Amino acid sequence: MPKRSVIKSDSAAKYHRLANIGGDGYIDLQFEKPPPKIPYKAILLATVLFVVGSALIIIGALLLAGIINAKYSDRTWPMLILGSLMFIPGVYHVRIAYYAYKGYQGYSYEDIPEFE
Numbered sequence: 001m002p003k004r005s006v007i008k009s010d011s012a013a014k015y016h017r018l019a020n021i022g023g024d025g026y027i028d029l030q031f032e033k034p035p036p037k038i039p040y041k042a043i044l045l046a047t048v049l050f051v052v053g054s055a056l057i058i059i060g061a062l063l064l065a066g067i068i069n070a071k072y073s074d075r076t077w078p079m080l081i082l083g084s085l086m087f088i089p090g091v092y093h094v095r096i097a098y099y100a101y102k103g104y105q106g107y108s109y110e111d112i113p114e115f116e
Contacts, residue, residue, distance in 0.1 A: 036100075036109040043097045043112065049090030056083030 060079030062068045099107035 038109050039112050039114045042093065042114055045115065046090050046093035046097065046112070049086045050094050051090075053083045053085070053087030053090050056080075057087055059083075 056079050059068070060076055060083055063073060063076040063079060093112055096107055096111050097109070100109045100111070
């Protein structure tokens with residue numbers, strides 16, 4: 001791999017001169033992929049969706065089974081639907097983040113959308 005030499009200048013930017021460029025004008029350094037940026041905010045949001053969705057589904061299932069008092073039975077289906085709407089994207093993105101963390105092939109942090 002070619003060595004870099006830093007060019008001194010008055011500006012704040014650092015420019016690097018690449019020494020010994022091959023005959024085709026390309027070097028290996030320009031084809032290296034930078035390490036992936038981990039989207040912490042998106043993973044945190046997915047985890048919150050997963051936990052709250054799980055809790056709503058459990059409470060809705062307990063209401064449906066009659067374990068929780070019957071006077072709250074009008075809240076059963078909204079709890080189940082809202083819980084499902086939160087659980088599905090949450091578990092999907094948490095699964096991608098877990099597999100990317102473990103390094104499974106085909107999974108990357110780039111598959112998780114960033115919210116910025």
